[in-house]
Structures are given as C-alpha cells and as structure tokens.
Amino acid sequence: MAGGGEEAAMARNKKVVLRRHVTGFPTEEDMEIVDDTVALRVPPGSTAAVLVKNLYLSCDPWVCGCMSKHDDGDVVPAPDFVVGEALANFMVGKVIDSTHPEFKVGDHVWGMSGWEEYTLITQPESLIKIKNTQLPLSYYTGVLGMTGLTAYAGFMEVGRPKRGDSVFVSAASGAVGQVVGQLAKIAGCYVVGSAGSDEKVNLLKTKFGFDDAFNYKSETDLSAALRRRLPDGIDIYFDNVGGATLDAALLHMRKGGRVVACGMISQYNLEQPDGVRNLFTIIPKAVRVEGFNVGGYFHMYSKFEEEMAGYIKEGKVIVVEDVVDGIERAPAALVGLFAGRNVGKQLVVVARE
Secondary structure: OOOOOOOOOEEEOOEEEEOOOOOOOOOHHHEEEEOOEEEOOOOOOOOOOEEEEEEEEEOOOOHHHHOOOOOOOOOOOOOOOOOOOEOEEEEEEEEEEEOOOOOOOOOEEEEEEEOEOEEEEOOHHHOEEOOOOOOOHHHHHOOOOHHHHHHHHHHHHHHOOOOOOEEEEOOOOOHHHHHHHHHHHHOOOEEEEEEOOHHHHHHHHHOOOOOEEEEHHHOOOHHHHHHHHOOOOEEEEEEOOOHHHHHHHHOOEEEEEEEEEOOOOOOOOOOOOOOOOOHHHHOOOOOEEEEOOHHHHHHHHHHHHHHHHHHHHOOOOOOOEEEEEOHHHHHHHHHHHOOOOOOOEEEEEOOOO
C-alpha cells in the first residue's frame, strides 16, 4: 500500500473525451483527444483507491448508447457520458499505486476505466485480479473478460444448449459471436453464423469451426439463406444484431426454441428503429425470447474464467483480435465497429509493459 510520503511524480495522461452528445451513429468528430497530466500516486487521504496504468482498452458497441443524451425514462446500458469528460469502457491495466489492501503495486487487473492512459479507481471492488498471466493480457478485454462472460452466460445459462441442437449466431465473427460459436461446438451443437464479409465467413468456417456461415450482405433473402443452411430449423438463435436478421430467424425457430437477445447493433441510435413483424411465430412454437445483461452474471466469473482458460490452453477456443496501437486511434476503432471494419475482438493498445 502507498498513497502518501514524498511529493508524487507527474505524468502525461492523454484521454479520449466526448465532444458532444451523439445523434445517430457516432463519428470520430464526436470525440477528441485531450492532453492532461496525472499524479502517479493515490491522493492523500484516500483509504481505498487504486491508480491504474491502462494497457489495453476494449471497444464495444454498447458504448454508443452512452454517447447520446437520454431522458430519465429511457432504457440505456449505462449512464450517459458527460461532455468534456473521458469515455469509459473495460480495460486491462497495471496497478501503479494503491491504498486498498487487496490490490498491490504491480498487480494486473481488469475492469471499468476511463479511456485514458491512467485512471484513479475509487471503487476498486469492481476490479478483478488477473490470474492467468501466462495467457496474453489482452484476452481480458475479450474472451476472458466482459465479452467472453457475455458469450458464456448468454449461451450456457440463457440458451441452455443440448447436444444436437441447431444454433444460429449473428455477428458471428465479433468478440461475443466467435466465442458463442466455439462454445456451441464444444457443447455438441450444429452451428451456423452470419457475418458481413466473405473474409469473415471464411474465418468462421476455417478458424472457429462453424459448420456453415454466410455473408448477410450478399443475401437478398435472409429467410431463404437460413432455410438453405438450417433446413430443419433453429433451436437456439444467439442474436447480436436485431432488425431484419432477428425477423428472419423467428420464422425458422423450432418448437421450444430459444432466442438469446444479447445485442442489437443494427438498431443502436437509429432515429426510427426497425419493427419486428414475425413475433406471432413464437406462440404456436412456444419459443422463448429472453434478453439478458452480463451485469447479472458476474457472480459466476470465477467458474467461467477457469473453464474458458482451460479451453484456450487446450486449443478448443481460438481467439482472433483486431488490435490498434495508440489511444489516439481509439475513436476510429470505435466508429469502425458500426461499419463492420473489425475482424474479431476490437481493442486498443494504450501502453506496452
């Protein structure tokens, strides 16, 4: 523990701040890079705080929802970001100073942080120590972090797979989708994925072990595309996109099927979201449509981490990351998510040890 003594050294603290609230999808101009400074010491009198040097920052679509201005009654993933202040998301970092007994200088941690080079965490109970330091630390922005837990909890707990199930995953090459597909194969399911380019489709079939995949942008009829690849119907649809893909998938759900509503990237920040027309199909087939938020599943993180780390070490789960270097490139990386420019988990390298 530290946080006292001689005067603290100062360091540059470059950060990504919100320039204005967003209407529609974000652009790079909605953010700006600001140079600031930070004391490399927890402020005197802080009895339970941790100063973290951010090494990796996660880029995830849900951040877009926090960049807009919402009314009190709106349903949003997290509180609105404040104009002029740093954006926030999950990070992997190294403890620089600590006045909390559970965190020591040099510990590697992951958790919520500002989009900046250093962040003072005043509620360090939200941080999680990294156990598997023999694996790439960047994995804790994805497969071993929030997105991996999202895939695991959504598929295993909400989807409740059974051996032989037919599974469809949208946005299947993204951070969540790639893990869902591989978990489905481990569970003995038949897995089909959709993605937005031929390159990503090839990745699904050759790298992640999907049984089949298709480029939704090349299909003029999504329902027909699903019928060709899943002629006996869908037992589990893991939905990351919403909109037209969800509407088409509903037509092909089997009796007792499960729709896991994880994300709806096609709908985020649309001024007029698409309507879903095929909900009537869930009644005669007794289809369960269930949304979930990963925040309700952190109690199972230890079990998940041990199981997932084992799969990675055994080669049963392969990880593909889309990495950009430098915090100044974070705005472009975030915007690129909504154009499908990333291949795999999008993350930003802020500093290398």
